[in-house]
Amino acid sequence: MKKSIIIFSIAILSSACNNFDEDININPNAPSQASGTQLIANAMTSLPGLSSTTSGEFMSQYLSETQYVNASLYPQSSTSFYWLYQGPLMNLEAVLESDDLSGNEGPVANQLAVAKILKSYYMWHTTDRWGDVPYTEALQGADNFTPAYDTQESIYTNLFAVLKEAKDQVVPGTISNDIIYNGDMDKWVKLGNTIRMLMALRLSEVNPTLGQQEFTAAMQDGVLASNDDNLVFKHLQDGNFQNYWYGQIDLQGREWWALSTTLVNKMKPYADPRLPIYGNPNRTDGEYTGLVFGDTEDYDTEKYSLLGSAIHEQDSPVYLVTYAQTLFAMAEAAKIGWVTGGDAEAENYYNLAIENSMNQWGADISTLASFMAQPDIAYNPNTAVEQIATQRWIHLFMHGYEGWAEYRRTGFPDNMVSPGGADVPNRQIYIEAEQFNNTVNYNEAVQRQFGGTESLYGKVWWDVN
Structure with missing residues (x-):
């Protein structure tokens, strides 16, 4: 009897040892991957970087x-925009491209709406600092390390549409991990409309017709x-x-x-x-x-x-x-x-x-x-x-x-x-790495906007005075 118990114990121990290497590095209290709202929250933690910089205060x-x-x-x-793409924008893109968002953290439609609003805000900030920047081909990871630069005009046009989509898709219910509005979707809708309205005012000199159209529509939608x-x-x-x-x-x-x-x-x-x-x-x-x-x-x-x-x-x-x-x-x-x-x-x-x-x-x-x-x-x-x-x-x-x-x-x-x-200055200069790592698209963007010569004094699209 004692011999049988010893053999059984050895078998159990052997089985446990076979799984030891797999189990030792697993934290049972941590998720295997970030959830949608966790990625959104992580993107939110980068928001102070849009304001708390000496460069911005000097400008x-x-x-x-x-x-x-x-x-x-x-x-x-030069000034790098890489941190925006590698950090908050990539987190938000992961949410927008995900096919397995959990409704346990709030309606999926609302998670997507918040991600769209935040992505639009970050992209607006980015294009207003540098001018034309990667947008439609950006955030694809290893699938595309050399994205084309979209014109600022096309970025604005697309962001107006994205912000309207975000407003229209919101449904009743809150989302988790919201460190800005605690899941209050009414406030997110107001924010999205306000961003759209402020963007529209940027067009006061370059395209006042479109600017007025977007401004008044956003204002009516609720800011x-x-x-x-x-x-x-x-x-x-x-x-x-x-x-x-x-x-x-x-x-x-x-x-x-x-x-x-x-x-x-x-x-x-x-x-x-x-x-x-x-x-x-x-x-x-x-x-x-x-x-x-x-x-x-x-x-x-x-x-x-x-x-x-x-x-x-x-x-x-x-x-x-x-x-x-x-x-x-x-x-x-x-x-x-x-x-x-x-x-x-x-x-x-x-x-x-x-x-x-x-x-x-x-x-x-x-x-x-x-x-x-x-x-x-x-x-x-x-x-x-x-x-x-x-x-x-x-x-x-x-x-x-x-x-x-x-x-x-x-x-x-x-x-x-x-x-x-x-x-x-009228803008900020692209990071030098783009000249070597994304040469064709960089050169095309600089030629299109500034006649081939980049400086702090080339003007972004809406800056016509």
Whole structure:
């Protein structure tokens, strides 16, 4: 009997050992592959990268460099878009191309709709920075390492259609792992419509007919209706998901960035209540003092207003698409005749935009009435487009790439400087690797857009002024 038990035990042990190598590396609590909503959530974690960059702040001249000033002199150097394709866009494409999304994480139609909205937002950001970029042939992995560059015009046209598809396919129900809106599909629909509306306004000079058509349709479909609808990335008091500027300023102790005179000179003379949020008084005389953008001689950090503490706390949020931004767009649309109401409606939207900007930033609105009553701030039909554009640029503080895009389109604010004689760039230069790894398509895109010579001063499709 004992011999039989021993033989049986040896057999069991032998069987277990045969499977040991297979089992030892398996975590029974982890999925074998990421689910659809996990991939979407991972794509969401890249959203701060659209805003939290020194490059974006320099392009819009919100901040001046105090340490490595040459970085802000608009050097003719390239900027990579690979991280966008290899990270968030690839995650979203995996969702859109999947044939086995699980309804256990919310309606599949809603997962696809959110993926389309986010992909559209990332692609809009990408094409507005570089111009023509890979789109229809991109994100195919090993099947195509050398995608063609689509024209920016065709990308815009396609994104309008994709955003409408996303809106139309939403069904009742929430989705899991949504770190932006907690699965609220009504908010996602509003966001998609708002992105479409803001994209349409980019066409104000290059194709106003299509721009007005898409703008009014998106507005009618329902856009952001309060600050509660804002697309905001909410950082955590956690090292893994902390604000970029917290790591740079609080942890590294860097005083490398001051508010620019470009910004301060548009705010301080009017006692703008957002200024104490954006920056701190200097340590010399307690005044709000901007540093000339690109100044290579006098950048003593004691003399200038450094970035406001509320901007670089560990959990400080990043604002991406906002209600105030939506209102500024509608104010401009009313002024240029895209929507009805004329100056009366434009003034109403303009006033609401500033009020909601103040609320978003947590400014002291007890002085809002006196601020709005000042001659340069109060709506003036003769200077309305400049007022709207300038106040929108102020509102977009720290969302540098968006502020820069609006500056390129409108020409406001009107006090941008040219450090070392270098004007504000019109675009960013493609990464050099494309010249060697995707030569034919790269050369074709550069020839088509810029006559074969690439620089910071070639213009993207919608930038016609």
